[in-house]
Amino acid sequence: MGDLWSNDDITDLGDEIPEEEKKESELTLYIKLFSKPNVNFQACINTMKRAWKTDSVICELIELGYFSFLFQSSEEKMRVLESGPWSFASNLLVLREGDPNILEHCYEFTHYAFWVHIIGLPCARISKDAIRLITSRLGQVEEVKIEARSNNARKNGKAKVLLNLSYPLKIGTVISCGEKKWLIDFKYERLSHFCYSCGHIPNELTIIVVQHTAQKVMEELGKPEQLTILSGQSTEQNTMLLPSQAGNETLSLISKKRKAMYKAPVAKK
DSSP states (O other): OTTSOOGGGOOOOOSOOOHHHHHHHHTEEEEEESSOOOSOHHHHHHHHHHHHTOSOOEEEEEETTEEEEEOSOHHHHHHHHHTOOEEETTEEEEEEEOOTTSOGGGOOOSEEEEEEEEESOOGGGOOHHHHHHHHTTTSEEEEEEEEEOTTOOOEEEEEEEEEETTSOOOOEEEEEETTEEEEEEEEEETOOOOOTTTOOOOOTTOOBOOHHHHHHHHHHHTOOSOOEEOTTOOTTOOEEEOGGGOSSOOEESSOHHHHHHHOOOEEOO
16 A cells, blocks of 8 residues: 555454355356457347356346356356356456455456467377476466377377466477477467467457568568557458558458468367
């Protein structure tokens, strides 16, 4: 609080919370649309109820793109929470468990956990310790799993990593095995809309400026103007607007061939 308040100005409410209010908070999930908040509220609610296979959840619109969901049991709430990430209309839904000591508008939606698959690791090097070490460069590692690939006896590793959503997604890393160095790919489960060029998951306040691709694209077009990539565009075709063309005229930013080169790997459940 700094110098705004002294200890004498603080009123301690203690740890006692009415049981009914405490239980309601424990059964509540706060959910925020990370990319575009202006979606149809009722359509979003109906879609998520079907996806979660529940009709008993009580939904409340707190503000545009920000909802609360009250479940009937903690098992139902945890099932939804642990089977994410979820998305609606290509918008990532960031989920937070209710806390009776936090104001509705003071929850942080800056981080979220994704399962990240590790592709290209030598078979002899596949271990929980190795997976944890590699993915620790992405963020806080919450869980590590070693799984078999369908009917194949070959193992594959993945980790659940808490990612900072303001950072670009990394498509891989380089590992050193003795005198050999190998490029390792990252694949993200249930990944929603993101920018193929810079790897950011855009939010409602973000306008992504792709400096590392703009120069090459403008050289090909013979136009030196700066490019601005508009967030919220379809991932099938990101578009750009030139300052001198501030109207309906849009140009394709990256061809399918170039887009494939920049596309971060995506894995679906």
